[in-house]
Amino acid sequence: MHAPRTAPGLIAALSALLALSACTSGGGSPGGPPASGAPKLTATTPAAAGTLDEVTWNLPLGEPTTLDPAKAGDYSPSTVVSNLCDPLLRLKPDYSIAPGLATGWRRPDPKTLVLDLREDVRFWDGTPMTAQDVVASLSRQRDPATQGVNAPVLAAVSSIAASGTHQVTVRFKAPDELFLKYLVNGFGAVNKASYLKKAEGSYGTARGGLMCTGPFKLAGWKPGESVTLVRNTGYWDTSLRPRVKKLTFTFVTDHSTLTGALLSGQIDGSYEIPSTVARALRRSDAGTLYHGPSAQTVFISPTGPSSPLADPRLTRALSLVLDRDALVKNVFDGAAHTQKTFIPSFVWRGGEAADVYAEGYAALPAVPEPDEAAARKLVEEAAPKRRTLTVAMGAGDQQSLQILTFVQAAAKRIGLKVVIRQLQPTQMSGLFYNPSLRRGLDATMALGYVEIPDPLSYAEMFTSPASPMNWTRYDNPEVTSLLTRARAALDPRESAELFTRAQALYSEDLPLVPIACPHERLFLNKRLSGAPASFAYLNMPWAAQLGGTGEAAS
DSSP: OOOOOSSTTOOOSSSOOOOOOBOOSTTSOTTOOOOTTOOOBOSOOOOOOBOEEEEEEEOTTOOOSOOOGGGOOSHHHHHHHTTTSOBSEEEOTTSOEEESSEEEEEEEETTEEEEEEOSSOBOTTSOBOOHHHHHHHHHGGGSGGGOOTTGGGGGGEEEEEEEETTEEEEEESSOOSHHHHHTTSGGGBOOOHHHHHHHGGGTTSTTTOOOOOSSEEEEEEETTTEEEEEEOTTOSOGGGOOSEEEEEEEOOOOHHHHHHHHHHTSSOEESSOOHHHHHHHTTOSSEEEEEEOOOEEEEEEEOSTTSGGGSHHHHHHHHHHOOHHHHHHHHSTTOEEOOSBSSOHHHHTTSTTHHHHHHHHHTSOOOOOOOHHHHHHHHHHHOOSOOEEEEEEETTOHHHHHHHHHHHHHHHTTTOEEEEEEEOHHHHHHTTTOGGGGTTOSEEEEEEEOOSSOTHHHHHHHHOTTOTTOTTOOOOHHHHHHHHHHHHOOSHHHHHHHHHHHHHHHHHHOOOEEEEEEOEEEEEETTEEOOOOSGGGGGSOGGGGOEEOSOOOO
């Protein structure tokens, strides 16, 4: 299962991965030293030294359903699209923001954003990119027919217009500090306006194709088999002109098959390496397994206000009885951190107000150590009418099954019975936006990520009374007020201060059970290097940095 995007109402994504969380080593400070024996984290890999004729890359979560940037709301499509369609702003490996197709931006007043565009950018067909292409790319996401996963980001926008050949002006109904940050992902990707109009609903499909400005061009898509890209030799960013001439994506999801293909060199590399595969790869001389900082999380979320777990005393009880250190060691093979909250430190560590966020995070209660007596007391105080909890997970997801087996055993010790219900992919993804599919469930496993470098984007999803992801009807007026003011605050430090005040409140009464924050796992065959190792790869042209080491594959 994989995640909806990270803003209130962004529930059109294909699978059910949800959130992200602040990651620390145990209860320590974010970004602190790893626990003893934990893998060393790196955001980058050694720079590539040579050109390669062809690289085969795997998408372990399956074939993309689309390559339309506006619809790319999951791992597989985003991993491919980030190399095809440049966004207006660029995400860096440390989750900070840099210019992309926009060279700069300014705010003449709180309700106006002016984007200055590069003048030397051409689409793959050689035609120049203009402001009209940007306007078309952003504006089409208002249309329900586009099925844009980030359409709600436009809720506060009153107009988007070309104010020059290479300038776009966005006007807002109210100030919105998040809009600019969403320009780092598929929401901010620029497509050729005339191609969009001609392709209509087939844009981003195997039949309709794409027309973008990125470092690679879409050369072919054989449904069920592969997606092939070729390098764009005229790419505008000369520092990122690809060293790989041809990049082929495969869709191997079976762990044993993937292990064999990576060890033999049939597949050169992959992100999102599963724990079972990682165990085999780290003992191999076929290549290198990297661990990077991640914007991913695992947690348990109640599915409605009638769930016993909608009572925060019960979610605290479950949290208190879990041995997270044992869980990280046994389920994640040590490649994860425990967390204080469901908002990730990695999301804000590269930002302008990192010190403000860090101070707010440090003030939160530590990750709890197992305390069965305190957990039992909370259960007795809550006195739930039902002590049997049905928790959903995706069928065949071994990691979720292992986690819930841990939770099941822990819950039994405090008088709660956890029933694990495995759902097929369509059911699992459907329950995130169809309330009828949550009937008979008390909670769900949530595995997910936050794409943009701002914790506010995710906090609103679970705390806003108007959010369709707020299944328990959580309503704390002070939290809502603080987060609303944080979104309207265009000064980064002011916004961060308001956010951390809200965080301190909802950390006490929001019914969620944070589990752990998995690391990013990347495997590169020994003939490859250069790719970023952090989770930022999902929205940056990672393959443009990929190249040879000069060492032959096994």
